[in-house]
Amino acid sequence: xxxxxxxxxxxxxxxxxxxxxxxxxxxxxxxxxxxxxxxxxxxxxxxxxxxxxxxxxxxxxxxxxxxxxxxxxxxxxxxxxxxxxxxxxxxxxxxxxxxxxxxxxxxxxxxxxxxxxxxxxxxxxxxxxxxxxxxxxxx
Amino acid sequence: xxxxxxxxxxxxxxxxxxxxxxxxxxxxxxxxxxxxxxxxxxxxxxxxxxxxxxxxxxxxxxxxxxxxxxxxx
Numbered sequence: 194x195x196x197x198x199x200x201x202x203x204x205x206x207x208x209x210x211x212x213x214x215x216x217x218x219x220x221x222x223x224x225x226x227x228x229x230x231x232x233x234x235x236x237x238x239x240x241x242x243x244x245x246x247x248x249x250x251x252x253x254x255x256x257x258x259x260x261x262x263x264x265x266x267x268x269x270x271x272x273x274x275x276x277x278x279x280x281x282x283x284x285x286x287x288x289x290x291x292x293x294x295x296x297x298x299x300x301x302x303x304x305x306x307x308x309x310x311x312x313x314x315x316x317x318x319x320x321x322x323x324x325x326x327x328x329x330x331x332x
Numbered sequence: 333x334x335x336x337x338x339x340x341x342x343x344x345x346x347x348x349x350x351x352x353x354x355x356x357x358x359x360x361x362x363x364x365x366x367x368x369x370x371x372x373x374x375x376x377x378x379x380x381x382x383x384x385x386x387x388x389x390x391x392x393x394x395x396x397x398x399x400x401x402x403x404x405x
Contacts, residue, residue, distance in 0.1 A: 219346050271344055
């Protein structure tokens with residue numbers, strides 16, 4: 194059976210979501226199966242048009258820090274989150290949305306990127322997958 | 333059996349790894365994939381991915397800061 198990585202994306206901060214996708218893509222590229230569970234602030238990134246509409250976890254400075262980081266990333270040729278999400282799905286990665294977060298934050302499926310979400314689930318699904326995983330991270 | 337070229341020059345982490353994986357998924361068994369790039373960590377990590385997927389690493393070369401890795405699926 195293939196090795197597996199299971200990531201929880203709890204943070205909706207731009208830098209952490211980048212880290213999550215880079216790790217997820219790295220694991221897929223190494224031949225692993227990968228599931229990313231978006232919960233709490235992370236779920237915000239799965240709303241339509243909100244993938245990269247996030248602030249930095251530190252030194253955001255009312256958006257100035259984000260602007261600087263984005264510029265530096267562009268100069269370094271870092272791929273956009275849009276491309277990373279597209280590649281993630283293309284390589285067979287699974288995107289899962291926490292249904293409890295959807296309930297408490299009053300988010301409907303219609304407001305989410307249904308085109309990339311493979312399922313809506315709770316903690317049990319994560320634990321079941323985590324038990325079978327070689328790598329699991331909380332971001 | 334075909335030969336597939338993947339150009340990842342001037343791309344950074346994790347693009348060379350990802351593009352290699354995408355090419356490998358599309359390739360048929362026996363195809364040779366040649367990846368070229370400039371990101372130094374990827375030069376070490378693509379062979380790691382090849383090993384973990386139990387594919388055949390045909391060779392790694394570098395000339396003038398551009399590396400080239402050949403893999404057989």
